[in-house]
Amino acid sequence: MAMPLSIILVLMAYGFFTKNNSRKRLAVGLAFVALYLSSNTCLVIKALNWWEPKVTLMQQMTGTYDVGVLLSGGLIAGSKPYSDLVSLGNNGDRVLQTFRLYKAGKIKKILITGMSLPYQMRLRKGETREAAGLLVQWGVPASDIMFEEKARNTRENAKYSAAILKQKFPSGKYILITSAFHMRRAKGCFQKAGIRADIFPADYHGGYNNINFNNLVIPDANAFADFSVLWHELIGYVVYKFAGYI
Structure with a gap:
C-alpha cells in the first residue's frame, strides 16, 4: 500500500x-x-x-433499531500473556458506543461482524468474541448478541451481515456502528448489499482545536x-x- x-x-x-x-x-x-x-x-x-460524518447525538435519535451492526477490526488489542486482562484496541470506541446504544434502548440486538485469526477462532478468542464478552460483563444479555465471523474485509462485512439480517430481520430497522473515518466506505458497502441502515459513527479522529502556533507550524x-x-x-x-x- x-x-x-x-x-x-x-x-x-x-x-x-x-x-x-x-x-x-x-x-x-x-x-x-x-x-x-x-x-x-x-x-x-x-x-x-x-x-x-457529523456526530450523531443519541438524545436526538427517535425510535428503536432492531439490530445494531458492529464492525470489527481493532476492537480488541488482545489478551495479555498469562493474564485475563483484555484491552480495547485502536478502534475500541466502537464497542463502547454499541454498549451505550443498547443500554439507552436504542438497539434491541447486536450483530458483531468480522473474522479473526484462525487459531483465535478455534479457541473462541477472536475479537468478535472478546468484544461480546466485554458487552456481557457490562450487562448485555448474551442472547442479544449475534455473530458473523466469515468476513475478511468491509465488503464481506456487508455481504455476510446482509444475509443474516435479511433472513432473521427481513423488515427490520438497522444502524451501522463503525469508526467515523471508515463510515463512508462501510455504509456504501451495506447499501450495495441491499441494506439501508442509519449510521452511528464512533472513534472520531478529527476535532475542533483552536489554531495556535504549535498546531499550525510545529x-x-x-x-x-x-x-x-x-x-x-x-x-x-x-x-x-x-x-x-x-
Missing part, C-alpha cells in the same frame, strides 16, 4: 541515490513538503473533519499517524469505488 511514510522514504531514497542535481532537489523538496503537510495538526484535523507525530489512517481509508474508498463494491 502506498502509505505516506513509504512515499516519503522512496522520495528521500531517490534523492539520495540520483546523480541528477535538479531531480535530487525536487525529490528531497517533495519529501519535505509531504512530511510537513501530513504532520501538520491544523491541516490534518481539517481534512478529517471534512471526511468524517510537526506532530500524532497528526502524521491520523493522516496515515485517513490516507489508507481514502485509498480503500477509491479502490472499492472502482471495483463496484460501493
